[in-house]
Amino acid sequence: MVFDLRRLDIYRKVPKDLTQPTLAGAVISIFCVLFIFFLLVSEFMFFISPDITSELFVDDPNRHHDRIPVRLNITLPHLSCTVVGLDIQDDLGRHEVGHNTETNKIPVGSGCRFETVFSINKVPGNFHVSTHAAGHTAEIPNFQHIVHELGFGHSLSGKKVPGSYNPITSVIHDSSDPTTNHEYVIKIVPTIHQDLRGKNLAAYQYTYAYRGYPTYGQITPAIWFKYDLNPITVKYTEKRPPFYTFLTTICAIVGGTFTVAGILDALTFSAGELIKKKLK
Secondary structure, eight states, rough: OOOOGGGOSSSOOOOOOOOOOOOHHHHHHHHHHEEEEOHHHHHHHHHSSEEEEEEEEOGGGGGGGOOEEEEEEETTSSSSSGOOOEEEEEEOOOESSOOOOTTTEEEEETEEEEEEEEEOOOSEEEEEESGGTTTOOSSSOOOOEEEEEEESSSOOOOOOOOOOOOOSSSSEOOOOOOOOTEEEEEEEEEEEEOOTOEEEEEEEEEEEEEEEEETTTTTTOOOEEEEESSSEEEEEEEEOHHEEEEEEHHHHHHHHHHHHHHHOOOOOOHHHHHHHHHHO
């Protein structure tokens, strides 16, 4: 006796001539398919968008001796490029006057666009844009300026990471007093971003406070950026749910929607038949 494998079929087929299509069933079927499509697209977008978790820990600065890269892009509309320079100082005794590596000075009318990339030690310090650093002086140095960018560490542009990584953007300080001294007090928070591949990027978010005050006597005005580092490090990790959870959700969406739609169709059909009997 030959065993018929079709006996194991749990999805028995009903001949079409034994089924009855209804208008209500067609409407429910259309909405059911559209609803499933909407849920599937939403679930797929959720699956491909990584979830970002955060944690805080105290990092030992003695274990990491790398410097922090700094990007500075600033325009001084009333100062010539020949008199603009950069000084760097910190609590470890560093005092660099007239930093000029990886620096571009672009004349803008009677002013200058100053772009530079440098690094700082992981200790409190400051860097400032002034005239004495360039070896030239201006009769009346006017440090009215526009900060286009000030960033620390790796750039995270394009990544949806919480935090303030470049809060001093397009900041304009235009004072009627050309001798105004400009000071930014910056609090830097070390931040680590780990992507889905496990690659770590060292980025530094920060907040700042600004004040402008007049200079007196022989003191030359400047644009000061005074910084300090927070001992707490923030780590953001990108995570994505495993693929099997995505498949499980899809099955739940399709199966659950068809089940609910079948119940609604059965109730609608039963209610319609009951109404027809009462009207007879």
